[in-house]
Amino acid sequence: MCRIPDCRVFHKVFNTFREGGTHPSAHVSSEGACKQNMEEQENILDMVQRSRTTSTQRLSARIGVSRTCVWPTLHEEGLYPFQPQPVQNLHPADSAMCLEFCHWLHIKRQLFPLILFTDEVTFTCNGINNTRNSHRWSHENPHGIVETNFQHHFSINV
Numbered sequence: 001m002c003r004i005p006d007c008r009v010f011h012k013v014f015n016t017f018r019e020g021g022t023h024p025s026a027h028v029s030s031e032g033a034c035k036q037n038m039e040e041q042e043n044i045l046d047m048v049q050r051s052r053t054t055s056t057q058r059l060s061a062r063i064g065v066s067r068t069c070v071w072p073t074l075h076e077e078g079l080y081p082f083q084p085q086p087v088q089n090l091h092p093a094d095s096a097m098c099l100e101f102c103h104w105l106h107i108k109r110q111l112f113p114l115i116l117f118t119d120e121v122t123f124t125c126n127g128i129n130n131t132r133n134s135h136r137w138s139h140e141n142p143h144g145i146v147e148t149n150f151q152h153h154f155s156i157n158v
Helices: 007-020 038-050 056-063 067-076 094-107 109-114
Strands: 080-082 085-088 122-124 136-138 145-148 155-157
Touching (some): 038 056, 038 067, 056 067, 094 109
Antiparallel strands (some): 080 136, 122 155
16 A cells, blocks of 8 residues: 655655755754664674575564664675576477577568567466565675576466
8 A cells, every 4th residue: 555645745845955955865864863782783684694585674573673774784784685587497498499489480570560578577377476575685796596487387478
């Protein structure tokens, strides 16, 4: 469910831009900043060390701090969330079928103008495969991949 901001929020943003030319968040004082003790920071880093795929929401709920306090701790440690790249799991017999399809499409060139390439989502008999919520906290991009077997199971692209 989407939360609609109160009209006072828009008035405050408008007035701040008009008076100072900056966004209201630029005026946040150090009093509004997240204050954490060393134990909370160590707990956050310990949880991430144990499970590199845990979310900031889960971290904040288990430790009892806000998510806006979890992010700076992770960033100060040099940790960033990297998403795995979904790739098709190919088998040795698949290359012949792919080559056959390419030859067929090359012969049927009149089909190219009829193909519309857009963003898509794949629905499978196992559900929707959404990797946007999957991530791994790391100092450097691990270039992780998730192999899928769409060609060997029922699926439909929309």
